[in-house]
Amino acid sequence: MNAMARLKYLGTETYEVFNRNKTSWAGLLLLSILLLIALLAPILAPYNPVEQNIIQRLQPPSSQFLLGTDYYGRDVLSRIIWGCRVSFVIGSISVGIAMFFGTIFGSLAGYKGGYLDHLIMGIMDVLMSIPILLMGLLIVAILGPSKVNLIIALALTMIPRFARIARAPTIAAKNKVYVEACQAMGFSDFRILVVHIFPNILGDLMVMGSIWMATAVRTEAALSFIGLGVNPPTATLGGMIREGFKDILSAPWASLFPGLVILLIVFSANLLGDGLRDALDPKLRNEN
Amino acid sequence: MEYVLEVKNLSTAFKLRSGWYPATCDISFSLKPNETLAIVGESGCGKSVTAFSLMGLLPKHGSRIDSGTALFKGEDLLTMPKDKLRKIRGSAMTMIFQEPMTSLNPVLTVGSQIAEAVYYHRGGGKAAAKKRALQLMDMVKIPAPESRYNDYPHHLSGGMCQRIMIAMSLACEPDLVFADEPTTALDVTIQAQMLYLLHELKQKQQMSMIFITHDLGVVAHVADRVAVMYAGNIVETAPVAELFANPRHPYTQALLKSIPRLDRDNRDIAPIQGMVPAIDKMPGGCRFYSRCRKQTQCRPDEFPQLKALKDSQDHLDRCLLNE
């Protein structure tokens, strides 16, 4: 009874928040469609994305190849669908890792304050001062290009941002009377952070998460474009732009369509994030 | 008798998620020149709402005035065109707010804020406005006004900020001043100074005051007349001595019996049981019925009107048993 009531309350609360801003629906819808396409890649993609067929190379869009073929004769549409998958995987895993570690560091710094706060945030500042592409370059140069290393590089650039996001609401929550009440109840700091403070910062984290997802996808594309991303022949959106670039004037579809899809992913993730942020911000604060 | 303010049957409503609900009902009172009326009641009773609706400061969305008239020196505030109301507001009819530290603009000097009130309504040069501002600061007993003029609100204590607010409200020699819980946020010794200041100012200036508070101690020493509000209604109105000596409405009686006094031992104190009904769950009859000790003698479905008592024209109450 208790759990059901609680779930229902959480569900309605989330829905109401979401519904306040219509752009979040658009963002969510678009993102969901793209996600679905990526998930259903094995079913949806009409052709094998890596199989080369030199005879058909650089064909313009036709009824046979809906978005044309690239330099190696591979179906652009199929490569895009599979590329989406890669983008989403890399994007969500790196954001997930960054959110996890970033939140721990940030809320620890905010809650404990003092020396630990300065130390942690100092390290975060250093990490954040390294430009994203440079970080990607460094990691890939040291560890070699691969999906995993790409994820590590992206996560490292995002951890400090999440730490910052987690720190401020933690400090605000720490000063709330009910946190003092928890201390009076003899709860450990760990318990207070995880059970009482964390749910209050979750909203802000979600917003950032969706916005940073877009950045992760963009960065992956950029790194792939300069050749430091995922290795060929795996289809990635950035890699496709790279490969199609030399023929951009004669066969623009090979670069254009992957670029458009990146645009779509980034746009919808930003819409979602913006919508969430607007809805979560002041209006929800007067729930008390 | 020329009344400064005559309010008749003022009713307002608020919008909740589930619809519009009456907030204040049938508010009626009159204010003579130089008179201080205290509107006393607990949170949610509608005392601040009444003041805001008279000043035209109710939030645009989610609240509305349903009926009533409010004649300020003969003109109805509620039907007045907005720009005319705005001219009156801040000059002939002003307000002192509850939280002095946050009611002042933090990025402007306190002196300039007073001068702005003068300049906006009275015109004249900036120099004349400053001179008047200094004069006002002196009137509210701010020590060394010339040096304080350029201070910012955060340099001043709560009591000082409240004096600045009072100075602003007196800038244009108003006929009516609303004071919305002006001393609630102040320490008791500062509150005492503030009450004395208001008392002095009232004697020097010709102004009427509507003093809104929940503190019956303050009422006893500030008011000439008192209106007691409960759940959106005025339930009793009387001259101050009469109200405390001879309360007639069961709510007033119960309220006076439930507050501890510093000057005696408080043996026969008794709380009022129960709670004020929520705005969306108001009963159709008397709103105090569920908590009234004379419940058994009364009828729940009939809504009582505010009527003068038989033996005193000055003393009105809203109780079926007193009719």
Add this chain to the structure above:
Amino acid sequence: MMNDSTDQPLLTVENLAKYFKIQRGFPKSVTHTVKAVDDVSFTINKQEAFGLAGESGCGKSTVGRCVLRLIEPDSGRVSLGDLDVLGLGKSDLRILRKKMQIIFQDPYSSLNPRRTVGQTLEEPMRVHKLYPKDDIPAVAVELLEKVGLSANAVDKYPHEFSGGQRQRIGIARALLFNPELIVADEAVSALDVSIQMQILQLLRNLKEKLSLSYLFISHDLAVVRYFCQRVAIMYLGKFVELGSVAQIFDDPLHPYTVTLRNASPIPDPSVSQEFAQLKGEVPSPISPPRGCHFHPRCSKVMDICHTVYPAWTELGEGRGVACHLYI
């Protein structure tokens, strides 16, 4: 004040002090020390409500929190029965939490808005394993009923309750551990006048039934008079006077107490009160006046008051005062 069982007080506080360091100034910052609590000593007996009264910034809330070690005091000694409160290690603080609890001022922010009332009450019991797991929900319901709320409150969220009801939940939470002493930090100040008395009577009943003592912190002297047996008046971190409520409010000795009492408006227009003679503002705690802190505002100031801080003088019958008039 009759103590039936033993004469040993429940709580003994000796020379409690808490200083805060503030850095002001740019570019070279100067460190000021604010003596929020300065050499405070008192005792609370069993089943007694001891009042701590004063205006904002006098340090009364800090005293309450130091006694509970929610703030760590800088010096002094606090004993609860035989327990040396300040000597407990961090890991042993749980022992303390079971004996002393707190009720907060703001009913709106003292409860986690995202937890149901049931969760808020059950959590401490689960964490500290106070009862067998299956009994805990029933204990929560019992507590709610003890404070005048119905059992169906357990599934509701704080925003569904009024201020007075939330304060009752806060009281239920404080009672979870069967404490011996409860610090009530302005526990009724944020409540409506008619609700205040409901809560005060509830607290009083609980005092009798559960043999509780209270450290009752408040700025409202009339409430202190009603609820407490003895009271201490604080000014800028120090006690200025201590005694029974009748003594302090009917016959105050310290000029500040007189000022405070005379400034509190009495709800009776037939009692004439002179508000005129009160002067000045509460001085900044960063640099309190030399000598007696109150001397700039004192109507009975003497030469010695400017230079020497008056020592605490015991006047017998449990009364004490810090004023040169009585040394």
